[in-house]
Amino acid sequence: MTAEPLLQVRRLSKLYDIRQGLFSRLVGHVRAVDDVSFDIGTSEVLGLAGESGSGKTTIGRSVLRLVEPTSGSIRFEGKEVTAFDRPQLRDFRRSAQIVFQDPYASIDPTMSVGDAIAEPLRVQGLASRSEIPDRVEKLLTDVALPADFARRRPSDLSGGQRQRVVIARALAVGPRFIVADEPVSALDVSIQAQIISLLEDLKSRLGLAMLFISHDLAVMEYLSDRIAVVYLGKLMEIGPSRDVVATPKHPYTEALISAVPDPSSRRKRIILKGDVPSPVSPPSGCVFRTRCPYALPDCAAAVPATREVRPGHFKACIRDDIL
């Protein structure tokens, strides 16, 4: 990895206010993201795994400042993103883009496919009126769609084709970094592989760095160089994807991996008890301890520090005698 990572996230937190009653009195906070730190190198894909309520989507949005982080630092190419003013933020959007989960909701139904793809170019003033048709055609080719799709309506397209359009939009500004928020979860099984292959191709062809958010660990392992696992807004484990999947060091990662159904093997599964606790009042100490099969009384005492257990492989768990 280079000396300066492309993206450096330090102690990122996002709290949402809970307001109640007639006068919207503040009654508490939801800790959507709590003290999360990670780096993403140039052309590196970091997988962000977690279940619903883990804060993975909020992390993705915060990194791009689509939601305002409550605290923490986000440095992109050495510049502090949280301190950007409006024009700087607009410039930042040329370097960092996002692909959303639902390709049906993320394209304006009143726009043609061509207009949807051209929108970033127009907003950013990256192409003159006469250049736009050529640029759109080039972008459609990049995502393996026929050039005549520019005139089509989004409603004429299948889910997979729409997701290609969304990717083409994100590529229009020539970004170096993309947040891909569950980009294949809404697609049919036979279509998912097409989009995964496209993302893989873009990564190697354009040298894109990516934050790949998913609940599907198999897809994530396939596409990511490293994997970060989050639970209740906290980082549990981060490391090279091969290592995290083969030899997870955190009990939650172990359970998560064992829960992934696999068509060709019947592995022994660890079934976690209960539901994810409410992020309004998370457990003290280690947030996972209430469901952890290895929990000790000490786990409730303090929030476990993130420690390096192997070069580049970190975990937030006090026990070293397991896994």
Next chain:
Amino acid sequence: MTGITEAAPLLVVDNLVVSFGRAPRSVVAARGVSFEMRRQEVVALVGESGSGKSTTGLALLGLVGDGAASVEGSIRITRKNGMTDDVAALPERRLRQLRGNDVAMIFQEPMSSLNPIYTIGTQIIEALTVHRRMSQREARGEALSLLTQLGVASPEKCLVSYPHQLSGGMRQRVMIAMALSGRPALLIADEPTTALDVTIQAQIIDILKALQHETGMAILFVTHDLGLVSELAERVLVMYAGQIVEEGPVDRVFAQPRMPYTQALMRSRPRLGGKGTKIEAIPGTVPNLAALPQGCSFHPRCPHFLPGRCDATEPPLEVAEPGWKIRCIRWRELEEGGL
């Protein structure tokens, strides 16, 4: 012979055709689906959106009959009393007796099947008093024991909760409890874990497995997730564009699929722990049921497509060996050619 009823299969679906809409613009969701299920058997019905898997599942309960849908073919279910009834021909009144008592169903989104204005207790107890003619008292006891059996940590609290107060996993447990209230011989589970997180999904699958063991009810598990199939089922039916395209024992079908669609599907999924192995995407899109391709409906996406043959006639579902059926005119030559 002790009796015909024991030897008779639990369910025989014969040439089921379900279509929606009026003749010129009608869409055929299930196109001649035939299969059998024995008692206590767990069968998976796998397919993508538009494959007809959910329609087939609903048809077994007589739930597509009203409105614009037409149902042809027969769905013969051997009932608890030993009689065999054709679901496709039963009047609504008789269907209601069958639902819950002989065949029950759970859905992807339990919220839509639970009434938001009644407590969980009220709803389970009602189901029990209807299906098993229990008194309120007995039903309450049974509801508690059902919920305990389903791994609900505090069943008393669950009974007085409203559906929106429960988590997704908890709601699905409640749905299962209600489905089990009539002690059905067949449970149709339509994507019951799709909306749930993986760790909760694992809990529900575990529960279904345990229940199947204890009660011996048969389960038809409708899903798009190939991974889940091997967790639960012994036999798999793969559907594509309204037809069964491959049927066989789960372990062997997944180890060595023989129909090109199943093969392609298996190759298109990355495997956990298989970093480094390339996946192969299936080109094209799932066909539109209103405009199906000629001949084999998979031919436009098939790597083994032979012009003039695959697009000429619709391939039959051929028995390759006992218990294994394949819908592909080329399966024999592909196997001999080592493809």
Next chain:
Amino acid sequence: MLSLFTKPRGVAGLAIVLAVGLIVTFAPLLAPFDPTQSSVFFLAPPDAERWMGTDDLGRDTFSRLLYGGRSSLIVGMGAAVIATLVGVPIGLAAGYLGGKFDVVARQFIDLFIALPGLVLALIITAVMGPTLFNLVLVLGFVSWPKVARLARGQALAIRESVFVEASRAVGAGPAWIIHAHIWPNVVRIIAAQFALTVAYSIFTSASLSFLGLGVPPPTPDWGAMVRTGFDYLALNPSMSMAPSGAVALTVFGFYLIGTSIE
């Protein structure tokens, strides 16, 4: 918007509105008599020459009917234009920008919606005096909160949509988002509301005229004609039936247009 030309009800509505519009525009060419010219044949029943008879001052009802639609259409369209010009910007801004502006705007909108339009119009007209111009202003004033509420609700829903977030993610500001996303997505429903506002305003202006607060005499006006004819209903029914029919038909036409826009 295409649905307007393909749906039978949309086509029917357009046809009615277009016909009424053409008739009132070319009233001088079509009318057999001067609408303000009295004659001695007062309260005459319909005959071959005077198709709808005459009124209490002997004026030809048919000619008055043709001219009378002018004020109705002017008032209806004018009021709808004002309601839209005022209501849409306020509604879109409140819905999209939110915050304090929305809180204030919402209170205003709710307050005006709670007041019954006809009564409000009645009071204001009584104070300001019934001229054609005042009627347009008053009816526009009565209708804008409904338009604003609709625009606000739509803007609010679209603001939360993923495609607007996607637009923000490529660097678009509020002006661009309102212009490129919010407006194209609300324009149909606002067009529909426009047609319904025309219908409502024509109806209300007729009601005001009926109550004696409409376009001042001797200018022919449907509402006033109904009012005068009402006194002679038993004697000469066509005198009030014809203008009420015309009001009903025009309102119905605009209603068909409004409801056929998806």
